[in-house]
Amino acid sequence: MAILVTGGSGYIGSHTCVELLSAGYDIVVVDNLANSRPESLRRVRELTGRNFRFYKADLLDQEELMKIFAQNKIEAVIHFAGHKSVGESVQLPLWYYHNNITGTLVLCKVMEKYGVKKIVFSSSATVYGLQERVPIREDLPLSATNPYGRTKLMIEEMLRDLHASDNGWGIALLRYFNPIGAHESGRIGEDPNGTPNNLMPYITQVAAGRLKELRVFGSDYPTADGTGVRDYIHVVDLARGHLKALDRIVNTPGVEAYNLGTGRGYSVLEIVAAFETVTGCRIPYKIAERRPGDIGICYADPAKAKRELGWTAEKTIEDMCRDSWRWQSSNPNGYAEDSSFAAGFG
Numbered sequence: 121m122a123i124l125v126t127g128g129s130g131y132i133g134s135h136t137c138v139e140l141l142s143a144g145y146d147i148v149v150v151d152n153l154a155n156s157r158p159e160s161l162r163r164v165r166e167l168t169g170r171n172f173r174f175y176k177a178d179l180l181d182q183e184e185l186m187k188i189f190a191q192n193k194i195e196a197v198i199h200f201a202g203h204k205s206v207g208e209s210v211q212l213p214l215w216y217y218h219n220n221i222t223g224t225l226v227l228c229k230v231m232e233k234y235g236v237k238k239i240v241f242s243s244s245a246t247v248y249g250l251q252e253r254v255p256i257r258e259d260l261p262l263s264a265t266n267p268y269g270r271t272k273l274m275i276e277e278m279l280r281d282l283h284a285s286d287n288g289w290g291i292a293l294l295r296y297f298n299p300i301g302a303h304e305s306g307r308i309g310e311d312p313n314g315t316p317n318n319l320m321p322y323i324t325q326v327a328a329g330r331l332k333e334l335r336v337f338g339s340d341y342p343t344a345d346g347t348g349v350r351d352y353i354h355v356v357d358l359a360r361g362h363l364k365a366l367d368r369i370v371n372t373p374g375v376e377a378y379n380l381g382t383g384r385g386y387s388v389l390e391i392v393a394a395f396e397t398v399t400g401c402r403i404p405y406k407i408a409e410r411r412p413g414d415i416g417i418c419y420a421d422p423a424k425a426k427r428e429l430g431w432t433a434e435k436t437i438e439d440m441c442r443d444s445w446r447w448q449s450s451n452p453n454g455y456a457e458d459s460s461f462a463a464g465f466g
């Protein structure tokens with residue numbers, strides 16, 4: 121029996137594949153490579169010394185998905201595949217609704233057809249909308265402020281309806297806070313296209329000299345130093361949370377949402393300071409206007425995941441900074457071929 125990992129060559133998916141393989145699971149990966157490269161999976165094999173099937177396939181392609189389920193004995197699904205950029209979702213809402221919602225719909229239809237009723241879904245703290253009451257608990261009212269967030273909310277509701285129709289389903293809705301960091305080997309990590317929107321990849325590219333300076337979006341939030349506070353979580357801790365969720369849904373039917381965060385917030389300037397201390401790199405920055413749509417403070421109450429999944433984040437902010445930098449500095453072009461090598465100078 122194998123675990124099907126959709127979106128497994130992406131940032132969080134590739135780290136979860138490493139944890140699954142290291143824990144002895146067999147896996148099958150499906151990804152259309154819309155936002156990732158197969159090199160990440162080559163490195164997953166290299167890190168774990170284990171092989172697995174990879175299908176370059178789109179979740180929207182129901183026939184292809186049926187073939188994958190027919191060819192493999194799938195026990196459960198961890199579903200990462202989806203588009204994830206908030207700004208892009210505002211520009212291209214139909215593309216987001218189609219890919220994220222229809223992709224999940226097709227996946228669930230095929231799962232149902234093959235009698236596979238266990239799914240761990242990548243949700244997001246974005247489903248808490250403009251919530252400023254912290255720490256954020258799973259039972260707070262949900263809302264979304266952009267099409268990307270609405271796809272997560274709608275998928276959560278779709279999965280709840282599915283469970284209501286057949287309570288043999290076991291469903292974990294994992295609401296990630298702010299994943300950063302990379303595998304400690306420096307072999308896999310986050311490989312954003314173009315200029316990063318998120319804080320940590322921006323900082324690492326400033327440290328690498330690819331970007332001139334960080335713009336700190338707002339210094340007048342009601343926080344200790346006025347800059348935005350978030351719950352950053354190491355991607356390896358996050359990946360391990362998926363294994364704990366899998367354990368639970370395999371044994372206990374039901375549908376439950378879990379916050380995956382550390383329960384502690386850090387401001388932008390605290391992240392800059394931690395990064396500088398750990399790496400010895402200087403991060404020049406200037407204070408800029410607030411970024412539209414941002415909230416001041418957001419951090420999780422992770423007690424439910426601890427209580428019901430037996431999961432807590434273990435890695436420190438220093439680990440997150442060190443590992444993000446190790447990945448960036450040893451892979452300046454991410455997974456892209458080294459340009460001098462590609463040009464024949466290697």
Ligand code: NAD
Pocket residue numbers: 126127128129130131132133150151152153154155156177178179180199200201202203204219223242243244245296297298299
């Ligand atoms: P990612 O873009 O690195 O990985 C997503 C993968 O899904 C990519 O490899 C992409 O090629 C693939 N994919 C997209 N649409 C597909 C389709 N129709 N068929 C097959 N494959 C498809 O993103 P990530 O950061 O690893 O995020 C994984 C999941 O976690 C996403 O659902 C994202 O919304 C969610 N999430 C991410 C964050 C974050 O900050 N990274 C936070 C909260 C939630």
Ligand code: WQD
Pocket residue numbers: 204206243244245246297298299317318319320322334335336337338347348349350388411414
């Ligand atoms: C963190 C802090 C910024 C960049 C986003 C999505 C969310 C989720 C995770 C998927 C904030 C500040 C940032 C910069 C800055 N993704 N910042 N300068 O906004 O908490 O969450 O990614 O589900 O849906 O909205 O993360 O890393 O963009 O920002 O000052 O160049 O860093 O204002 O306070 P965010 P982020």
